[in-house]
Amino acid sequence: MNRDEVDSSIRALIEPFNKKNVEIGDDTTFAGDLEFDSLTVMDFVAAIEDEFDIIISMNQQAEIESYGDLVDAVCELTEG
C-alpha cells in the first residue's frame, strides 16, 4: 500500500472523530487542532489498528503529533 492509499484510508477513518470538521493536512495536530482527548485517541487508534492489522503502542503514539506523522508511521508499520 503506498502513502496515498494509506492517507485516503485514514482520512475516511478520522471522519467520525473530527467533530468540528477541521480541515486536515499533514501538519494538523491531534491534541491542538483536533482537540482529541485520551478516550478519543484510544478509539481512533483502535480503528486504525483494526483497519491495517497493526499495533501502535503508546510509546509509538507519543512520537505521533500530526496527521502526517500518523500516515508515515502507518506506512512504516504496514511495510514489514
Add this chain to the structure above:
Amino acid sequence: MSEGVNQADRPLVSDNAEVAAPRDLFSKFDEVIHTRETLLASGVEDPFSLVMERVLSPTRAVCNGRDTILLGTYNYMGMTFDPDVIQAGKDALDNYGAGTTGSRVLNGTYAGHKAVEEALKDFYAMDHAMVFSTGYQANLGIISTIAGKGDYIVLDIDSHASIWDGCALGNAEVVPFKHNDIVAMDKRLGRIPEGAGKLVVLEGVYSMLGDVAPLKELVAVARKHGAMVLVDEAHSMGFIGEHGRGVAELQGVIDDVDFIIGTFSKSVGTVGGFCVSNHPKFEIMRLVCRPYVFTASLPPSVVATACTSIRKLMHGSNKRAHLWENSKRLHGGLKGMGFTLGTEEPQSAIVAVIMPDLERGAAMWEALLYEGLYVNLARPPATPAGMTLLRCSLCAEHSSEEVETILGMFGRAGKAVGII
C-alpha cells in the same frame, strides 16, 4: 556588586541586555488551579482537604465537629479497630520499636515481615509473597521490573494510576485496550510480534464504578496467546471468592494467574502492598525490583497488624455475608430513588453514584457532609469518560440501620441539589 568590577568567570553582559523572564514551571498547573478556585468560589467546602478530627470506629468519625458516617474508606471488613489487630500492633511497638529505618534487603527485614508474608502465602495458597511499603509501590515495582525493553504490556484503559505508573517506569511497549473488552484484548495480543514477551494487566474490581472484570474470558484469551497475567485484586480481598482471594478465585481462574497484586490499606485495614505468585523464580524480585529495594520497609507495628488481620480474614464468612447485604441494600435503595449508578446490579462493595457534572457533584457531596455522611468525590482524570462520581464503599461494620439512615440522607440531599 560594585560598579566597574568584572568577575573573570562570568560572561560580560551589556547594560541594556534584556534578561529573559524565568518561565514558571508551575504555569502548567494553571488550569487545575483555576478549576479548584472556581469550585471553592461557589462556596462549597473543599472536598479534597477534609480532616477527620477524631475517628470513632471503622464507620464513624468527627469531621468539622460533626459526627459523620463514613461511606468512602475502602475499609471493607472493618479491621481498623479490631481488638486483636490493635493489640498486635501495640505489642510490636513495645518489642520492635517504631520503625525499621532500613530497606528489606539490608536491615529492614524483621520477624514480623516474614510472618506477614507467611500469612499471605497461607491466605492465597501460593508459594511466594513479597510485601511492599504501599500498594502503589507493589504495582510500580512488579510491572516495571518484569516487563522490560522489547516486551509488551497489554492493559485495560481504566487501570489504576499505580499500574500506569508501573508502565511508565519500565521500558516495555504499552498497549491499552477498551475497558473489559475481550475481543479488543484478543486482537491486540494477536498482533504482537512473535517471540516478544507479553504481560496482561487486569483488575478484579475496578474501583471507580465498582464493576467486576470478566476474568474467566480475559485470562483464557491471555493464556491462548502465551501471555503472563497479573491481576490487581485490591478491592476484592477478604470478601469475593470462596476464600476471599478475589474475582479470579470467584470465576475459577486463579490457577492461571501468574501474579496477584494486593494491598493492606483496604480490607486488611492498615497500609502496605504485596504480590503473591507461584512462579519458581519469584524470589529474585527481592534483588532486582527497585521500588522494593530502595525504600524503607514497613514499621513493625504495621506488619504485625496486617498479619493478624489477614489471618482473621480467613475466617470472616459472617462479616462477608453482611457486607454483601449492605451493598445490595444501598444499591437497590439508591436506584429506587432514581439515582444513576455505575453498575446495573451490585457487583462489589463499591456503589458509584454518577453525578451530572462537577458543580452539582460537589454540591451533593457537601449536602451529604452536612447530613453527616462522608463519601468520595471522584472526578477526572481519576474517573473514566470524564465522569464525576460520588463513590460509596461499604463496610461489614455498617449496621442495617445505618444503611437505612444513609439512604435517607441521600434522598434529602439529592432533592435539595435537584439531582433526583
